[in-house]
Amino acid sequence: MEFNFITVAFIVFSLITLGGAIGVVTCINLFRGTIWLMVSLFGVAGLMVLLSAEFLAAVQVLVYIGAIAILFTFAVMLTRSITSDKMRFTRVWVNVISAGILFVLFALGVIYPVWVANAATHFPVTDAGLATTTDLGVALVSGSQFVLPFEVAGLLLTAAMIGAIVIARDADDEGN
Numbered sequence: 234m235e236f237n238f239i240t241v242a243f244i245v246f247s248l249i250t251l252g253g254a255i256g257v258v259t260c261i262n263l264f265r266g267t268i269w270l271m272v273s274l275f276g277v278a279g280l281m282v283l284l285s286a287e288f289l290a291a292v293q294v295l296v297y298i299g300a301i302a303i304l305f306t307f308a309v310m311l312t313r314s315i316t317s318d319k320m321r322f323t324r325v326w327v328n329v330i331s332a333g334i335l336f337v338l339f340a341l342g343v344i345y346p347v348w349v350a351n352a353a354t355h356f357p358v359t360d361a362g363l364a365t366t367t368d369l370g371v372a373l374v375s376g377s378q379f380v381l382p383f384e385v386a387g388l389l390l391t392a393a394m395i396g397a398i399v400i401a402r403d404a405d406d407e408g409n
Contacts, residue, residue, distance in 0.1 A: 250276030
């Protein structure tokens with residue numbers, strides 16, 4: 234393996250992404266957890282730039298960091314007394330173990346079948362060697378390419394929203 238600028242940038246953005254993800258899982262304060270989420274999403278945007286997917290990197294920064302993560306931050310800040318709670322429902326080690334189990338399950342259930350079993354299926358490219366936005370859209374909904382990871386991301390976002398609603402409920406509401 235040769236060390237050039239791309240290799241060093243990949244290592245740096247990977248460490249930023251993984252460090253932010255570990256910060257999200259292990260952070261007790263929800264406000265700080267949303268800040269770690271933004272750090273992790275910034276690392277993913279950097280990895281997309283390295284993959285020559287500038288459009289996806291811009292979408293990552295504008296939509297996920299600029300809109301969704303900021304919305305999470307404001308929701309946590311404006312929800313009364315949730316920023317002062319210290320893990321009412323679980324302990325940090327439960328989150329770390331759950332994240333590890335989910336990573337292994339996704340690696341076995343999503344990454345292996347999509348990227349290893351379908352290694353002969355390549356991402357479509359144009360004559361210039363770059364994929365267009367149309368090619369990207371077809372790849373996201375095509376059954377033989379990226380539809381499974383796209384659906385898994387949708388399920389994860391739905392589960393995150395349900396979890397946020399459960400956490401944000403007041404203790405008074407549980408008795409009704």
